[in-house]
Amino acid sequence: xxxxxxxxxxxxxxxxxxxxxxxxxxxxxxxxxxxxxxxxxxxxxxxxxxxxxxxxxxxxxxxxxxxxxxxxxxxxxxxxxxxxxxxxxxxxxxxxxxxxxxxxxxxxxxxxxxxxxxxxxxxxxxxxxxxxxxxxxxxxxxxxxxxxxxxxxxxxxxxxxxxxxxxxxxxxxxxxxxxxxxxxxxxxxxxxxxxxxxxxxxxxxxxxxxxxxxxxxxxxxxxxxxxxxxxxxxxxxxxxxxxxxxxxxxxxxxxxxxxxxxxxxxxxxxxxxxxxxxxxxxxxxxxxxxxxxxxxxxxxxxxxxxxxxxxxxxxxxxxxxxxxxxxxxxxxxxxxxxxxxxxxx
Numbered sequence: 001x002x003x004x005x006x007x008x009x010x011x012x013x014x015x016x017x018x019x020x021x022x023x024x025x026x027x028x029x030x031x032x033x034x035x036x037x038x039x040x041x042x043x044x045x046x047x048x049x050x051x052x053x054x055x056x057x058x059x060x061x062x063x064x065x066x067x068x069x070x071x072x073x074x075x076x077x078x079x080x081x082x083x084x085x086x087x088x089x090x091x092x093x094x095x096x097x098x099x100x101x102x103x104x105x106x107x108x109x110x111x112x113x114x115x116x117x118x119x120x121x122x123x124x125x126x127x128x129x130x131x132x133x134x135x136x137x138x139x140x141x142x143x144x145x146x147x148x149x150x151x152x153x154x155x156x157x158x159x160x161x162x163x164x165x166x167x168x169x170x171x172x173x174x175x176x177x178x179x180x181x182x183x184x185x186x187x188x189x190x191x192x193x194x195x196x197x198x199x200x201x202x203x204x205x206x207x208x209x210x211x212x213x214x215x216x217x218x219x220x221x222x223x224x225x226x227x228x229x230x231x232x233x234x235x236x237x238x239x240x241x242x243x244x245x246x247x248x249x250x251x252x253x254x255x256x257x258x259x260x261x262x263x264x265x266x267x268x269x270x271x272x273x274x275x276x277x278x279x280x281x282x283x284x285x286x287x288x289x290x291x292x293x294x295x296x297x298x299x300x301x302x303x304x305x306x307x308x309x310x311x312x313x314x315x316x317x318x319x320x321x322x323x324x325x326x327x328x329x330x331x332x333x334x335x336x337x338x339x340x341x342x343x344x345x
Contacts, residue, residue, distance in 0.1 A: 001035065002026040012068060013053030014116060014231035015309045015318070021066035027091070028070045030178050033144045037176070040065045048344060049176060051118035052093065055125055055237055059315035059345045067176075069120050074100060077181055085139055087181040090120025094127075098217070101184070107213035108137055108184035111191050114224040116231065116238060120177040124168040125340075126161045130220055131193030135161035139183035143168075143175040151178075164242055164340065172342075188213060196223065227303050235309030236300065240322065241280045241337040251276040254333060258286070280337055281305035287328045294321050319343070 007024035010016055023045075025036050040047035046064035050056070073089040074097055084106045088097045094117050098109045111132035115122075123141055127134050138156050145152050152175075160167040168175055190211045192198035200219055201211050229236050245266060246254070255261050262279035284290070284304040291301035296313030298321070300306035307318055326337050 001028070001032050009050070009053070009058060009062075009066070012050050013056050013058050014235060014237055015053075015057065015313075015315070016231070016235035016311070017058045017309065017313070017315050019058040019315070020061045022061075022063045023065045025065055025067045026070055027067050028072075030071060030089075032071075033067075033176050033178060034149065036065065036067050037144070037146050037149075047173075051090070051121035052116055054116035054231070055121065055341045057237070057315045057318060057339075057341050057343050059319065059343065062344065069118060071120075071178060073179075076104070076106070079186075082187070083183045083185055085181055085183055087179055088119040089179050090118060090177050092119040093117075094119055094122055101182075102213055102217055106184045107188040109182065110213045110217040111194075111197070111220060113217045113220045119180050123159060123161075123177060123180060124166055126159075126164055126166050128164070129194075129224075130197045131191050133161070133163075135159070137182050137184060139181045141177055141180040143177045145175055147174050163245070190216060192216075228306060229300055229302075229308060234300075235311070235313070236306050237341045239280075239305045239340055240307040241284070241305060241325075242340050243277045243280045244283075244335050244337060245275050245277050246335065248274040248276065250334075251278075254278075254335075258333075278335060283329050283333055283335060283337070284325055287325070287332055289325055289328070294324075297321050299325075315343075 004024040007021050008018055009021055010018040027033060027036055037047070047067065048062060049067045049069060051069045069091045071089040071091040074092055075087055077085045077087040079085060086101055086106050095114050097119055098113050101109055111130040112127060115127050115129060122134050123138060135156060138159070141154050143152055143154060192201065197219060200223060201215060228238060251263060262282040263276045266275045266277050281304045284299070289299045290304040292299045293310070295317060296310050297318045298308055298310060300308050307322060309318065322339060329335060329337050
């Protein structure tokens with residue numbers, strides 16, 4: 001394994017924060033994972049793992065070992081009468097993998113196009129967009145259990161997926177994902193559950209042409225590009241806060257006080273009370289933060305849910321701004337916003 005000493009992580013996190021790793025370990029093979037963990041344990045050193053750094057806030061220099069996940073590979077693992085089972089290694093770029101799968105005739109991931117990050121990080125966050133979550137298409141994944149020092153395979157149920165959540169978020173140092181397998185239906189159907197996407201496609205398909213997976217892929221890329229800044233140009237990690245979920249009573253109270261409130265009903269399980277998902281971006285916008293700048297960090301002027309680094313900012317400065325936003329939203333709406341990216345101090 002290649003190990004760089006006192007290496008900058010600026011190009012390995014999409015905020016572009018210039019923090020340093022004492023040891024940066026390049027993990028390019030499945031066999032490197034247990035060696036990486038063993039080396040850190042032998043030296044009694046802390047360790048952390050980076051993928052694309054797209055859901056991460058780096059606050060200070062990191063002592064010990066930082067593993068850079070760079071295992072590549074993608075293939076059709078197997079197929080049945082109903083599904084293609086497509087596998088990708090953890091270091092693959094997520095968007096590139098989605099584009100590749102579609103080019104090979106394996107449709108079903110197109111709603112998740114242009115989400116930054118790696119394949120290995122996707123199940124940890126249970127990434128989701130435009131009416132689809134990773135949990136909807138995952139078949140299984142392989143991971144190294146750092147506690148038992150064994151390779152294990154997780155089914156979808158094993159992953160304990162929830163909204164932007166999984167077992168891996170609750171045990172962040174236990175499992176290192178090496179590969180992910182997706183079950184993609186041969187009888188593909190367009191997923192137009194997300195109203196904005198459906199409306200945009202219907203506008204483009206006025207000649208009653210059937211919507212294809214490629215149409216959805218292109219439209220999702222178009223919508224995301226219009227809303228979110230390119231991290232290569234303006235440092236960001238996409239959506240910085242979760243959309244908060246509130247009870248029906250709280251929703252009714254807020255709707256009465258703020259008639260323009262943007263919210264979506266959450267499907268309730270049997271015998272469970274109705275809940276609502278509030279649009280965090282709308283809440284932040286109503287507090288006057290869209291386009292707000294505080295030194296080198298700020299809020300994107302086209303989407304209040306996105307915090308940005310204009311250049312030269314630090315993770316600590318960004319977190320101070322996030323804290324200010326949280327307090328203002330809490331004071332105005334009595335709603336708590338939780339931070340979506342991982343904070344690495």
